[in-house]
Amino acid sequence: MPELSIPVVEGVRLASVPARIKDWERNDLLLVELAEGTSVAATFTQNTFCAAPVTVAKEYIAKGEVRALVVNAGNANAATGVRGLADARATCEAVADALKISAEQVLPFSTGVIGEHLPMERLLAAIPGSAGQLDPAGWELAAESIMTTDTRPKIVSRKLMINGEEIAVVGIAKGSGMIQPNMATMLAYVATDAGVTQSLLDQMVREVVAASFNRISVDGDTSTNDACVLMATGARGEMISSSESTGYLELYRAISEIHIELAQAIVRDGEGATKFVTVQVDGALSSEEALTVAFEVGDSPLVKTALYASDPNWGRLVMAIGNAIQGELDTDKVEIFLDDVQVVSAGGRASGYQEQAGEQVFSKPEFTIRIELGRGASSEHIWTCDFSHGYVTINAEYRT
Structure with missing residues (x-):
């Protein structure tokens, strides 16, 4: 070294x-x-x-x-x-x-x-x-x-x-x-x-x-x-x-x-990782809720494979958010940004969002997914990575 x-x-x-x-x-x-x-x-x-x-x-x-x-x-x-x-x-x-x-x-x-x-x-x-x-x-x-x-x-x-x-x-x-x-x-x-x-x-x-x-x-x-x-x-x-x-x-x-x-x-250095991603959650009712949402997004295999494919499949992001929130969620207040590119507004696709702009962010080796819940004043973040073919290979062959 x-x-x-x-x-x-x-x-x-x-x-x-x-x-x-x-x-x-x-x-x-x-x-x-x-x-x-x-x-x-x-x-x-x-x-x-x-x-x-x-x-x-x-x-x-x-x-x-x-x-x-x-x-x-x-x-x-x-x-x-x-x-x-x-x-x-x-x-x-x-x-x-x-x-x-x-x-x-x-x-x-x-x-x-x-x-x-x-x-x-x-x-x-x-x-x-x-x-x-x-x-x-x-x-x-x-x-x-x-x-x-x-x-x-x-x-x-x-x-x-x-x-x-x-x-x-x-x-x-x-x-x-x-x-x-x-x-x-x-x-x-x-x-x-x-x-x-x-x-x-x-x-x-x-x-x-x-x-x-x-x-x-x-x-x-x-x-x-x-x-x-x-x-x-x-x-x-x-x-x-x-x-x-x-x-x-x-x-x-x-x-x-x-x-x-x-x-x-x-x-x-995550096994097979090609992307380093910050998941930032704002506007949560509590720090615990913000972390729950962040980890639900950061741990989702569907989100992580989309990260690897550089596919800004924001439907997987809203899915993960919905899984994380206990009780009612006013989806009209939810906003999602990929770096500075707004993907979701008022619970749906943001007006003016172009898929190419999302792809450009997802193609970067490092970027931030920022989620605004519109429920409170708490914020938290985590760091995660993508799932690649390499991850599967490393763990499939771990003992061989």
Whole structure:
């Protein structure tokens, strides 16, 4: 991959090694070591059939004092029963032995095929060597090592000044399919060397995830394994303890921007995707209603195939809107725009709308579908993509 100017996050070291989780020649095991005293907050999948590493990570993070993360690609360790839980714990124990910490200070993560047991002999054999390769400049290799069907690594960074101290924020993510809000089949890790108290970091991760990873959809499926982890080592500057603290707004803005860029990168790299589309809903009765409409449009296979075909079939848009609204809808107040081209007015085809103008918008690699409901003052947006032949091929051949 090309050279990137990724800053070091003081207090974080990373190592990526090949564990041969699948029959491939690549790094597929990531170890992240965190300095003592690092604050760690996370959000996890809302899928009730959650994977073994999610169960273990949620248990261990609640105990505090996280010192390491271990991530494998190629196998989700999901729907693997008692053995899967034992394997996740054994992985943590191996990392703990290598780093001389407690197993409960290690958070495990897995991504890949569901329903198969981890190749524990190969995985455990790779861990001691990875501990010997920990490097504060290991972010680029880390972004590559967690990929599954991704076509490219996803990494974003920021540097900012707080009270004369240079602060770094770096984030990596993986995700390409099985993407839907309430997290998705994605993993994201964002770290800063600023100091943030645990309670404030917990609040920050909930807020920034709500505005980023929970606003994307590739195919409407919520994974068993997803997680987003936010880490603050406290190696630089003064501790930020509240939203009134000096530097809070600057740090929050940087962390938020990184989450949004990573979320959008996942949609742009959606399996087989050729279009990146913003669905903006205005005039809703509530934020919840606006999001419901946006996701009904963004998740609709009929809408998504029309996006791929560059076919501005606005009938599919009104269909999706009608499916999303509970109760009565005054369709005469509904308006739909493709970028600046008005397609629907007063519940029907807008006067003066020309199909060619709609086709020109739908042919663009990035554009916005804007829906005005005329029901209230709430607005929300999501990011989605199209369904192509490539999406079907990738998922039809996923295990072959």
